Amino acid sequence: MKFIPVTISLLEGFGVSCVIFFLTLVFSLPLGLIISFGSMSRFAPLRWLTRTFVWVIRGTPLMLQLMVVYYGPGLIFGAAAFPKLTAVLIAFVINYAAYFSEIYRSGIEGVPRGQYEAGQVLGMTKSQIFFRVTLLQVIKRIVPPMANEIITLVKDTSLARVIAVMEIIMVAGTFTAKGLIWPLFYAGLFYLAFCGILTLLFNYIERKLSYFRV
Amino acid sequence: MPVLEVKGLKKSFGPTAVLKGIDFSIEKGQALSIIGPSGSGKTTLLRCLNFLELADAGTISVNGKVIYRGGDLKKYSDAEIRKKRLHFGLVFQNFNLFPQYTALKNVTLAGEMLARERPDYRARKKEILEEIEENARALLDQVGLSDKLGFYPHQLSGGQQQRVAIARALALKPDILCFDEPTSALDPELTGEVLKVIRSLAEKNTTMVIVTHEMQFARDVSDIVLFMDGGVVIESGPPGQIFDNPRVTRTKQFLERYNGT
Numbered sequence: 001m002k003f004i005p006v007t008i009s010l011l012e013g014f015g016v017s018c019v020i021f022f023l024t025l026v027f028s029l030p031l032g033l034i035i036s037f038g039s040m041s042r043f044a045p046l047r048w049l050t051r052t053f054v055w056v057i058r059g060t061p062l063m064l065q066l067m068v069v070y071y072g073p074g075l076i077f078g079a080a081a082f083p084k085l086t087a088v089l090i091a092f093v094i095n096y097a098a099y100f101s102e103i104y105r106s107g108i109e110g111v112p113r114g115q116y117e118a119g120q121v122l123g124m125t126k127s128q129i130f131f132r133v134t135l136l137q138v139i140k141r142i143v144p145p146m147a148n149e150i151i152t153l154v155k156d157t158s159l160a161r162v163i164a165v166m167e168i169i170m171v172a173g174t175f176t177a178k179g180l181i182w183p184l185f186y187a188g189l190f191y192l193a194f195c196g197i198l199t200l201l202f203n204y205i206e207r208k209l210s211y212f213r214v
Numbered sequence: 215m216p217v218l219e220v221k222g223l224k225k226s227f228g229p230t231a232v233l234k235g236i237d238f239s240i241e242k243g244q245a246l247s248i249i250g251p252s253g254s255g256k257t258t259l260l261r262c263l264n265f266l267e268l269a270d271a272g273t274i275s276v277n278g279k280v281i282y283r284g285g286d287l288k289k290y291s292d293a294e295i296r297k298k299r300l301h302f303g304l305v306f307q308n309f310n311l312f313p314q315y316t317a318l319k320n321v322t323l324a325g326e327m328l329a330r331e332r333p334d335y336r337a338r339k340k341e342i343l344e345e346i347e348e349n350a351r352a353l354l355d356q357v358g359l360s361d362k363l364g365f366y367p368h369q370l371s372g373g374q375q376q377r378v379a380i381a382r383a384l385a386l387k388p389d390i391l392c393f394d395e396p397t398s399a400l401d402p403e404l405t406g407e408v409l410k411v412i413r414s415l416a417e418k419n420t421t422m423v424i425v426t427h428e429m430q431f432a433r434d435v436s437d438i439v440l441f442m443d444g445g446v447v448i449e450s451g452p453p454g455q456i457f458d459n460p461r462v463t464r465t466k467q468f469l470e471r472y473n474g475t
Binding site for chain 2: 115119120122123132133214
């Protein structure tokens with residue numbers, strides 16, 4: 001019975017998956033907000049540049065982007081490659097920031113003009129209107145699509161294996177190569193558990209915000 | 215001295231001239247109704263008074279002082295515009311209550327924000343906030359909603375929401391309270407309760423500018439009626455004159471069509 005060693009190996013792999021997951025979130029959540037401001041800018045060149053960028057990032061596979069980030073510097077410029085985990089994070093952060101930016105944009109643009117105007121005629125400042133009136137409405141609007149995207153990210157971390165980062169699927173694969181199929185299913189349980197916890201968390205947030213309607 | 219005097223107010227959106235030189239004035243305690251077909255510029259006029267749009271030309275004076283002059287002097291800072299807005303209150307067609315706040319909080323919020331700018335805010339914070347809340351409770355009582363203080367907008371009917379919106383606008387004690395078709399989003403039953411509130415404000419000599427399609431109401435409640443069409447004031451005068459003896463053919467046509475349907 002190899003249950004204990006397999007568990008330990010999978011846990012190590014899952015640890016790598018979690019690092020990718022959390023660090024991607026930490027950087028892509030704020031970066032996405034900046035990108036969304038770009039795509040809503042009144043300055044047309046910036047707006048078009050940003051939207052083209054988002055189109056390219058969303059229009060090509062994350063796997064492709066990951067390979068370009070990892071192999072690109074060496075093959076194009078003859079430079080040293082990024083460390084593997086760094087390459088993964090660069091590709092993931094950019095990719096997810098693009099998706100998040102569109103979610104932010106829909107949330108911000110979804111707040112009716114009348115809400116801003118009501119704040120204005122009541123003599124509120126721009127920042128008061130943002131923090132006191134619109135922010136919570138935006139958050140309420142974006143929680144469901146963000147939950148979706150973040151749960152997708154959990155599973156996308158497995159793409160890191162294309163540049164040989166030892167995340168959980170890759171670890172499980174090493175056992176499969178030795179003739180064991182169950183570590184693959186076992187790895188699946190890790191994802192299921194993690195996504196289950198995230199689902200509960202997002203449901204909780206949604207419930208907390210259900211006292212009002214937008 | 216009129217509390218509000220508007221002279222030569224013009225506003226265009228691109229090539230479309232929406233207001234082509236509006237003049238009118240209103241004395242303290244009067245109610246002025248603006249009637250006219252859709253697209254005649256009524257709403258734009260109200261939005262210019264509340265600086266949601268900045269008029270291209272003309273002046274707006276409050277209590278004899280020019281507070282806004284369109285044209286090349288249009289360089290007002292956000293802070294200045296914000297201060298000027300406080301002369302006016304605006305009740306929207308779609309209420310625009312803040313959904314995440316209770317009725318009471320909707321009424322107190324702006325006052326609380328403004329209070330922070332008072333020099334004695336730190337020293338008297340608790341007292342000031344209590345005053346604001348007390349004032350809000352009194353206003354909600356005045357509009358007949360003292361039993362709905364803790365309700366969120368989605369828990370209220372359209373008529374109740376609009377009454378909260380009226381209380382919210384009154385809370386800042388504007389010199390002139392503007393209404394932009396306050397009952398257009400309401401069914402006839404709910405329209406009545408909102409009009410009743412506005413009527414009671416008129417009886418208390420609240421200075422009001424009301425854009426409305428409720429002709430009977432305009433006749434009852436107004437001291438002056440303004441008939442607008444195509445971005446100009448076609449005719450103005452006491453309701454008796456406008457509704458019973460309009461001097462201009464266009465006014466007559468409009469009212470006939472209104473009564474006909």
